[in-house]
Amino acid sequence: MADTLTVVVVDDHSIFRSGLRADLDRSIEVVGEAADVPSAVAVIAATRPHVVLLDVHLPGGSDASVSGGAEVLRRVASEVPSTRFLALSVSDKAEDVVGVIRAGARGYITKGASGAEVSRAVQAVAGGDAVFSPRLAGFVLDAFGAAVGETAAADDELDRLSAREQEVMRLIARGYAYKEVAATLFISAKTVESHVSSVLRKLQLSSRHELTAWATARRLL
Known part of the structure; x- marks a missing residue:
């Protein structure tokens, strides 16, 4: 991995994107920004960053059954297999956390995190680790436990x-x-x-x- 990590910031609030860009560690370079689902898909495919900081609720989605962040993941993740996705949201609802993790995000932190905390999370996710705000980890563990049963049943369903x-x-x-x-x-x-x-x-x-x-x-x- 290069010394400088490249990041795309996806959030529909320009002030938040600007503030986050200023607060990230100097070893992290923001190579693109997006405010909705279509522009996020386009900029991620064009820049192929190490990590995408992805808001969960984004405008411009075409599938009302999933969040905008989850739709971005489903539309672009297979095109950029080396890119990691880190959800960054004000929401701490279990359904939001589990939904975006199941769609492929490697971590989920809330927007109350400091610039230093976000930077450390970006570095950890880029290195292959999973990162969660402490109070959200239980949601993931509960969902994973349920997923074990689902995975075991998947073989039967595929048969x-x-x-x-x-x-x-x-x-x-x-x-x-x-x-x-x-x-x-x-x-x-x-x-x-x-x-x-x-x-x-x-x-x-x-x-x-x-x-x-x-x-x-x-x-x-």
């Missing part, structure tokens, strides 16, 4: 799907369009549609958004 259905499931969950899946697997779009219907029925899901959440929670992507 319901044929090998081809599993291939289609993973591509659809990653956001591929039917035509893109068809081209990748050398099958027709109509066949893809048939496989998707079968997958949703077997897993008792109702939409591709639910399928993405199901696959992400079980670390199948």
Whole structure:
């Protein structure tokens, strides 16, 4: 890793972004900022920073069932596999913490943290560690305990799907369009549609958004 860590700050309040930029350690370089979901996806893909400081609640999302921060993660994380995401939010609600961690964030700290604390968290996450504000760690431990059961059950659920259905499931969950899946697997779009219907029925899901959440929670992507 380079001596200087590169960071993108994603938050819909410009004053907060400016203040955070000024408070971060000198070894951390802010290479981009964004105020909503679309601009966050664009700047992260363009700059490929070591760490993204990501607000949980962002405007501009297209899926009302997930937070803006979680949507950013789901849309861009696979394009920047070496980038780590650290959630930074005023919210300390369990559902916000668990939702963004399940989407792929490596840590979650509240905005009451000092510049020095945020800097240390950035450095830790960049190094591969997970970082949480102390009072939020219990939420993650509780969720992880539940996830162990989910992961064990995932093998049984996958056994319901044929090998081809599993291939289609993973591509659809990653956001591929039917035509893109068809081209990748050398099958027709109509066949893809048939496989998707079968997958949703077997897993008792109702939409591709639910399928993405199901696959992400079980670390199948």
